[in-house]
Amino acid sequence: MTRIDLHCHSTASDGTFTPAELVRAGAAAGLDVMAITDHDTTGGWQAAAQARPDGLRLVRGAELSCRWLGAEQWPIALHMLAYLFDPDEPRLAADLARMRVDREQRAEKIVAKLAADGVPITWGEVHGYAAGGSVGRPHIAQALIRAGLVRTTNEAFASRWLGARYFVPKSDLDVFEAVRAVRAAGGVTVFAHPRATVRGRVVPDELIIQLADAGLFGLEADHEDHSPAERAHVRELAEDLGLVVTGSSDFHGTHKTVQLGDYLTDPEAYEKIVSAATGVPVLG
Ligand code: AMP
Ligand code: FE
Ligand code: FE
Ligand code: ZN
Secondary structure (H helix, E strand, O other), X not given: OOOEEOOEOOOOOOOOOXXXXXXXXXXXXXXXXXXXXXXXXXOOHHHHHHHOXXXXXXXXXXXXXXXXXXXXXXXXXXXXXEEOOOOOOHHHHHHHHHXXXXXXXXXXXXXXXXXXXXXXXXXXXXXXXXXXOOOOHHHHHHHHHHOOXXXXXXXXXXXXXXXXXXXXXXXXXXXXXXXXXHHHOOOEEEEOOOOOHHHOOOOOHHHHHHHHHHOOOEEEEEOOOOOHXXXXXXXXXXXXXXXXXXXXXXXXXXXXXXXXXXXXXXXXXXXXXXXXXXOOOEOO
């Protein structure tokens, strides 16, 4: 059986494995194909490609932080996986750079709010945990764990901490701009965990229909944050709209409990993604 995991994070964003450790762990987990999809960055691509063990195909991608201004003009956050695009295409590269700057400014604000309430963490500490990669709330969670205020990343996302009380929104990319920019850079987009109600508000099917018209290529159905009913709904929607269906672990190292290869993508869907994109997986 071909084992394909198309959504994995490294220390280039909020994963805990370096890109080199990630590809080695992918091979050790028996994967044939894995994608590196850090939040708003291609910063891990080179190190992952260099360390890629023989026999593992590496799909270079990213997970774009997007927003959709719903009918009520109250933005809903959503994630677009982007695969096999040109990282030097100026418009997309500028979008990604802008989002990384915004992530830093937003994390600094969250740290300032916490510090104002006497929580003994600093921006310097959090910035250090991000180690030059895209900063995210898991890095702030790491500081809260170090300070002894929570025991796990998950606990740090509770409403009394990063989930609500100390939540600051990111500015994010308009989701239609994301789909267009990735296409213009030769890549394809797959909507990550589109029905994950456990994460908060999800977008209506009408938006997914509009995104399909705008060039969206696929929907991620098999994901730990989807219930069986949510997975079935996503599959049905994909079939109706002619979109590919993927399944992936969304591995984050020790920031989450899910393991590489816990959810997989069918080879036919993978081949369609590769055929539709101008970029190529790293192999041979
Ligand atoms: P951010 O991108 O800074 O808004 O932080 C959200 C990231 O934290 C997501 O990529 C999640 O993968 C990660 N994360 C880890 N644990 C949780 C959790 N319990 N709830 C939400 N996000 C989490
Ligand atoms: Fe993450
Ligand atoms: Fe995501
Ligand atoms: Zn992810």
